[in-house]
Amino acid sequence: MRKISIRFFLYWLPNPRWAVTAAWRYEGFKLQEGQYLRQLFFQAPVELKTTSIPLNIRYFDPSGFFAGLGVTYVNQDIRHLDQQSLAVLPTQSEDFVLVDAGLGYRLPKRWGIVALEARNLFDQQFQFQDYGFQILVDGVNPRFIPERTIFARFVLNF
Known part of the structure; x- marks a missing residue:
């Protein structure tokens, strides 16, 4: 089994109120030919390559x-093993763009935060294979969810 993970980050503060972030992330997973038997029982891919490029801009007011606002481009290539012939199937690709947005208010004297956030704002539908199959746990915690998610956050500091 061969795994690789590469990340590059860029953070920029054009002025004290604005923050811009950009990143490039690549994750790869590939089983060697003699390790395919395991995939018959777990229905996991034999090869998976994911590239994501998130771009974010944030504004912070002294009040x-x-x-x-954030935009994330994701490209994923995946190859599975055919259960019948034990041959590796052709690569399936998935490309999608997600938009996230949020706003909030920091309470006076830093007593807490009240915020409202939306992930996948435009409800983009896609097929995404997370890397959770590498560990034998039933829990699912994908990085990208193909449904609009809106949540509120209320944090108190004392």
């Missing part, structure tokens, strides 16, 4: 108000 406590803050807002952010």
Whole structure:
């Protein structure tokens, strides 16, 4: 089994109120030919390559108000093992773009935060294979979810 993970980050503060972030992330997983038997029982891919490029801009006002907007491009190539012939199937590719947004308010004297965030704002539908199959746990915690998710956050510091 061969795994690889590469990340590059860029953070920029054009002024005290604005923050811009960009990143490039590559993850790869590939089984060697003699290791395919395991995939018959777990229905996991034999090869998986994921590239993601998130771009974010955030605004922070001295009054406590803050807002952010992010766009993430994701490309994923996946290869499975055919259960009948034990041959590796052709590569399946998936490309998608996700938009996230949020706004909030930092309470006076840093007593806490009230925020509202939306992930996958435009409800983009896609097929994404996370890397959780590498560990034998039933829990699922994907990085990208193919449904719009809106959540509120309330944090108190004392």
